[in-house]
Amino acid sequence: MARTLYDKLWDAHVVAQREDGTSLLYIDRQLIHEVTSPQAFEGLKLNGRKLWRRSASKATPDHNVPTLDREKGLKGIKDKVAKLQVTTLDENCKEFEIEQFDILDKRQGIVHVVGPEQGITLPGMTVVCGDSHTSTHGALGALAMGIGTSEVEHVLATQCLVATKQKNMRVNLNGVLPEGVFAKDLTLAVIGKIGTAGGTGYAIEYSGNCISGLSMEGRMTVCNMAIEAGSRAGMIAFDETTMDYVKGRPYSPKDSEWDVAINQWKDLHSDPEANFDKEIQMDVSSLKPQVTWGTSPEMVIDIDSEIPCPRNESEKLALEYMGLQEGMKMEEIKLDQIFIGSCTNSRIEDLRVASSIVKGNKVSSNIKRAIVVPGSGLVDQQAKEEGIDEIFTEAGFEWRSPGCSMCLGMNPDQISEGQHCASTSNRNFEGRQGYKGRTHLVSPATAAASALSGNFADPRGS
Secondary structure (H helix, E strand, O other), X not given: OOOOHHHHHHHOOEEEEOOOOOEEEEOOEEEEOXXXXXXXXXXXXXXXXXXXXXXXXXXOOOOOOXXXXXXXXXXXXXXXXXXXXXXXXXXXXXXXXXXXOOOXXXXXXXXXXXXXXXXXXXXXXXXXXXXXHHHHHHHHOOEXXXXXXXXXXXXXXXXXXXXXXXXXXXXXXXXOOOOOOOHHHHHXXXXXXXXXXXXXXXXXXXXXXXXXXXXXXXXXXXXXXXXXXXXOEEEOOOOHHHHHHHOOOOOOOXXXXXXXXXXXXXXXXXXXXXXXXXXXXXXXXXXXXXXXXXXXXXXXXXXXXXXXXXXXXXXXXXXXXXXXXXXXXXXXXXXOEEEEOOOOOOOHHHHHHHHHHHOOOOOOOOOOEEEEOOOEHHHHHXXXXXXXXXXXXXXXXXXXXXXXXXXXXXXXXXXXXXXEEEEOOOOOOOOOOOOOOEEEEOOHHHHHHHHHHOEXXXXXXX
């Protein structure tokens, strides 16, 4: 029987079918950070439970860590709650003997950057984390899902997850992306087409020659935002690009085990005759840079378009919150802050693209703050070796230490009330980056070009 990639991954991990229609799914890897794990560990302690498989879990702090004064370690965290969460993660990892890349470890970073970077996430795995953007890891041919705190505890104790199988959706993206258009524009365009509820109840497989032509970094950006399309999981078939990315990483299989792994991974694709419950087709050959104008990722338009007339009360309220009007051109919006970072766009490829636009230029005097936050200590190190940090700082950007930073504002990096920020993050909900702050989602290229102009600028002309 022909099966989809999702079917194959699911079937390989089902431990038992339950009478209520749910399944018990074996979990190969759990990634842990400081925000959603304290209560999970507390539950283990209260019930006297031990870890089922200690080596299956890896941890790193990311949401609350400051991006300045990192050399001070825990002493550099000024917020008491943030410091308590990071400290608690340290203590829990020591008590339960879980390997952690702590705040001073050069491998520390955003959990969804660190996992693939270290080879902790591998093709064919089931991967969970107490964070919705765990869908990122599906780019490696894995089934990756965000889970809740009680589920974090359940996986720690049993290495299994109670889950309901989703329907299959395939998003076929064909064509070659034009110059100046990137994976972030691609995934925003998909969300703009199907809406933030378009993938609800489905596991999304991204395919087509556009996807096969993307780097692993680009594929991770696409899968990262599957959750913004309403799906818990986005995935891409295993191919040579995946193999080349995974090979030689610290936790990847070595020697004879590598050969065994490759033989298993080569089947991680949908069979030609596999049935999908829903299919979406897009030709991206003429795609333009995308910018969100509202308070949901689906409120997105081409950078050279005008803000549309509100179609419903939600869009009307979004315009009011953003302080914008229908008919405005995106280039008319004056920006206050620029953020290049997050689990969506903080990898070395993202920083290279943005720095190529910034090089030899200066941030507009209209911009109050422009920051770059690498996704991990190793991305930071590589960028410095290539001189990328100097390109940004010479232009007027601030170069920060790894962390989630301004993506969600659970740390000092926030935008102020009424300010507009061109952000490479994944969500633009009200207050996401700071109280009454106004977030516009863009690619690193668009963020860089806009930083130089002080308003939205088309990177194709940079």
